[in-house]
Amino acid sequence: MSDYILGIKELDNAIGGIKKGSNIMLIGPPMSGKEVILYYIMYQGVKNDNAIITVTTRESATHILEWFKEHELDMPLSRVGMVDCVTKTFVGTVVESENIKIASSPVDLTGIGVKISQFLEEYFMKKNIRKVQLHINSLSTILMYSNIQTVFRFLHVFTGRIKAMGAMGIYVIESGMHDEQAIATLKQLLDGVIEIKSEDDKNFIRIVGLSTKPTPWFEYEIEGANVRIVGRK
Amino acid sequence: MIKTGIPKLDEFLDGGIPKGKSLVYYMQPGVEGEVFGMQTIYSALKDGGNCVLVASSTIPDITRGQFKEFGWDINQFNNKFISVDAYNPLIGAPSKEKYIVSNPDNIEEFSRIIVDIIKQLPPSTIVFGSLSTIMDLCGERKVIEAVRIWNKMAMLYDHVMVYNFTAWPYSQETLDLMKGELFNAVISIGGIVERVIFGQYFEILKSDWTKEIKRSMLFRVLRPGGIKLYIPKILVTGPFDSGKSTFVHALSTRAISVDRLGTTIALDHGHVDYKGFSADIFGTPGQERFDPIIRLLSGESMGVFLVIDSTNPSDFTRAKQMLKITMSYGLPYVIIANKQDLDGALTPEEVREQFDLPEDVPIIPAVAKDKIGVYEAFEVLIDSVTGGI
Ligand SMILES: Nc1nc2c(ncn2[C@@H]2O[C@H](COP(=O)(O)OP(=O)(O)OP(=O)(O)O)[C@@H](O)[C@H]2O)c(=O)[nH]1
Numbered sequence: 001m002s003d004y005i006l007g008i009k010e011l012d013n014a015i016g017g018i019k020k021g022s023n024i025m026l027i028g029p030p031m032s033g034k035e036v037i038l039y040y041i042m043y044q045g046v047k048n049d050n051a052i053i054t055v056t057t058r059e060s061a062t063h064i065l066e067w068f069k070e071h072e073l074d075m076p077l078s079r080v081g082m083v084d085c086v087t088k089t090f091v092g093t094v095v096e097s098e099n100i101k102i103a104s105s106p107v108d109l110t111g112i113g114v115k116i117s118q119f120l121e122e123y124f125m126k127k128n129i130r131k132v133q134l135h136i137n138s139l140s141t142i143l144m145y146s147n148i149q150t151v152f153r154f155l156h157v158f159t160g161r162i163k164a165m166g167a168m169g170i171y172v173i174e175s176g177m178h179d180e181q182a183i184a185t186l187k188q189l190l191d192g193v194i195e196i197k198s199e200d201d202k203n204f205i206r207i208v209g210l211s212t213k214p215t216p217w218f219e220y221e222i223e224g225a226n227v228r229i230v231g232r233k
Numbered sequence: 234m235i236k237t238g239i240p241k242l243d244e245f246l247d248g249g250i251p252k253g254k255s256l257v258y259y260m261q262p263g264v265e266g267e268v269f270g271m272q273t274i275y276s277a278l279k280d281g282g283n284c285v286l287v288a289s290s291t292i293p294d295i296t297r298g299q300f301k302e303f304g305w306d307i308n309q310f311n312n313k314f315i316s317v318d319a320y321n322p323l324i325g326a327p328s329k330e331k332y333i334v335s336n337p338d339n340i341e342e343f344s345r346i347i348v349d350i351i352k353q354l355p356p357s358t359i360v361f362g363s364l365s366t367i368m369d370l371c372g373e374r375k376v377i378e379a380v381r382i383w384n385k386m387a388m389l390y391d392h393v394m395v396y397n398f399t400a401w402p403y404s405q406e407t408l409d410l411m412k413g414e415l416f417n418a419v420i421s422i423g424g425i426v427e428r429v430i431f432g433q434y435f436e437i438l439k440s441d442w443t444k445e446i447k448r449s450m451l452f453r454v455l456r457p458g459g460i461k462l463y464i465p466k467i468l469v470t471g472p473f474d475s476g477k478s479t480f481v482h483a484l485s486t487r488a489i490s491v492d493r494l495g496t497t498i499a500l501d502h503g504h505v506d507y508k509g510f511s512a513d514i515f516g517t518p519g520q521e522r523f524d525p526i527i528r529l530l531s532g533e534s535m536g537v538f539l540v541i542d543s544t545n546p547s548d549f550t551r552a553k554q555m556l557k558i559t560m561s562y563g564l565p566y567v568i569i570a571n572k573q574d575l576d577g578a579l580t581p582e583e584v585r586e587q588f589d590l591p592e593d594v595p596i597i598p599a600v601a602k603d604k605i606g607v608y609e610a611f612e613v614l615i616d617s618v619t620g621g622i
C-alpha cells in the first residue's frame with residue numbers, strides 16, 4: 001500500500017503511489033494549469049484525512065480558500081494550514097487565524113520556517129495526524145528575492161524534516177524562469193519531479209524519479225477543479 | 234548595562250548586557266526566535282535607552298506591527314527608536330526611513346551605514362533583525378569580517394550590539410565562528426526535535442562577562458506577552474509495582490502520590506530542579522485499566538521514563554505495550570532497569586535483548602529506593618530532549 005497519492009488515478013497507478021518522506025518538485029510553464037493540479041493534490045490529501053500545509057507566495061491564503069469554496073470543495077480548517085507571504089500586516093491589521101499564518105515577506109525565510117514548524121507541531125503532536133503534506137507555491141517567487149544557495153539551505157532543512165516525519169513535500173517551480181544549474185541544484189534534495197509541458201495547445205504531465213523509469217507523458221485537461229487524463233503520448 | 238528583558242536571562246547574565254558588548258541569539262531554523270531581539274529592544278527603550286533596528290527581511294512598518302502584537306507600544310519612544318531599512322530597496326520599493334541601505338547585497342555600503350550610525354548616535358542598543366538574511370545576500374565571509382569591525386567599533390563607542398541569527402546549514406566554519414569567538418555572548422535558541430519541533434528552549438552557550446553558567450529554560454511565545462518561561466512535564470510509566478512511585482519520590486525535591494493499599498490509583502506528582510533544569514514529573518498508575526491516563530499525560534509531556542522491575546521479565550510484554558502508547562506521541566524515552574539490588578535482576582544488556590531494543594535506546598540501571606541511577610537517568614533524558622542543536 002502506498003502512503004500518499006496524487007489522486008490522479010493514471011499517474012498514481014503508473015508510479016504505484018508515493019512513499020512517505022518523499023520530496024517532489026512540481027515544474028511547469030505558466031498557464032499550464034499547474035496551480036489547479038496543486039490544488040487538486042491538496043484536496044485529494046484532505047479527502048484522505050491528511051493534514052495540509054501550503055506556503056503561498058503568489059496569492060493570498062484567503063483567495064485560495066475562496067477558490068476551494070467556489071468549487072464546493074470542503075477544506076476543514078482544523079487540518080488545512082496556510083502560510084501566507086503575500087498579505088501584509090501593518091499595525092492594527094492582524095488577520096492571522098486558526099489556519100492562516102502570515103509571514104512578513106518572501107525574503108523572510110526564517111519567519112516562513114517558523115510558521116511551517118508551528119503547523120507541523122500542531123498537526124503531528126497535538127492532533128496526532130501522521131500524514132502531512134507540505135506544499136510550497138512557489139519556490140520561483142522565493143528565488144526572485146533570495147539566491148540559490150539561500151533557497152538550497154532552506155529547502156535542505158525542510159526536506160530533512162519531511163523525511164524524518166514521513167510526510168510528503170511538493171515544491172512548485174515555474175519552468176523557463178531559472179537556469180538549468182539552479183534547478184539541478186535543488187533537484188539534489190528531492191526524490192522526484194512532476195513535469196508539466198504544453199505543446200500545440202495541449203498539456204502533458206509525467207513523473208520522473210518516483211518509479212524505476214519515468215512514466216509516459218499523459219495528456220490532461222482541466223475542468224473546473226478537476227484534472228482529467230484524456231490520453232497518452 | 235541594558236536588560237535583555239527575557240525572563241531569567243538577565244539574571245543568568247548578571248544583570249544584562251554591559252555597554253560595548255555584543256550578543257547573538259543563535260536560532261535553530263523553525264524555532265520562533267526573532268522575538269528575542271524584539272523583546273530586548275522593547276526592554277532597552279523602556280529603560281530610557283536609544284535603539285536602532287536593522288530591518289533586512291521585512292518592511293520596518295511590519296516589524297512595528299509585530300511589536301504591537303506582543304503588546305509593546307513602541308510609538309511612545311518615537312524619538313529614541315530608529316529603523317535602518319535594508320529591505321525596501323531589495324524589492325524595489327520606496328522607503329521613508331532616515332537610514333536606508335540602497336544596495337543591501339553590497340556589504341561595503343551596508344558597513345558604511347552601520348559604522349556611521351555607530352559613530353554618530355549616542356550609546357545605543359543596535360539590533361539586527363536578521364543577520365542571516367544579510368549573510369545570504371552578501372556572503373558568509375564578508376559578513377563575518379563586517380561583524381568583527383562593527384563589534385570592535387561598538388566597543389569603542391559604548392554601544393550594545395544584538396544580532397538575531399538563524400543557523401541555516403551554512404559552512405561549519407561559519408557556524409563555529411557564530412557560536413564561538415565572534416561575539417561576547419551566545420544564546421542558543423533551540424527546539425526539542427523529535428520528528429517535529431514541539432518545545433522551545435534557550436541556553437547560554439557563552440558569556441565572557443559572567444562566571445561559567447550552563448542553564449537552559451523552556452519558553453513559549455505569547456501574543457501579547459512575548460517570551461514566557463514554562464515548566465515541562467515528564468512522564469514516568471511502567472508495569473504494576475515496578476517502582477514508579479518510588480522513582481518519582483527519589484528524583485523529586487517534593488512529591489505527592491495518590492495511592493490506595495500501596496498501588497497508585499491516580500498519579501504521582503513531583504517537581505525536580507537539577508543542574509539548571511526544572512521539570513514537573515508525573516507518575517502513572519501501572520494497571521491496564523488506567524491506560525487512558527497515560528494517553529492523557531503523554532499528549533502534554535516532553536519525555537518519558539519507562540520503569541521496569543529487572544527481576545520480573547514476565548511483565549516486559551506489558552512494559553512494551555505501555556512504551557508503544559507513549560511512543561505513538563513521538564516522545565523521547567529512557568528505560569529504567571529498576572531493582573538492581575535484588576538477586577536475579579537482569580543487566581541492562583539482558584533487558585535490551587529481551588525487549589529487542591535498538592542500541593541507541595538508553596537503559597539505565599537503578600535502585601530507585603536508594604536513589605541510585607535516578608539523577609543519571611534524568612540527565613540522559615534531558616540530553617536527548619534538548620540535543621537538537
Ligand atoms: N528492592 C527494591 N525494591 C524497590 C525498588 N524500587 C521500588 N521498590 C519496591 O517496589 C514496590 C513497588 O514500588 P512502587 O514505587 O509503589 O511501584 P509502582 O510502580 O508505583 O506501583 P503501582 O503504582 O502499583 O503500579 C515497593 O515495595 C517498593 O519499596 C528498588 O530499587 N529495589
Ligand SMILES: [Mg+2]
Pocket residue numbers: 477478479496497501516517518519
Ligand atoms: Mg505507584
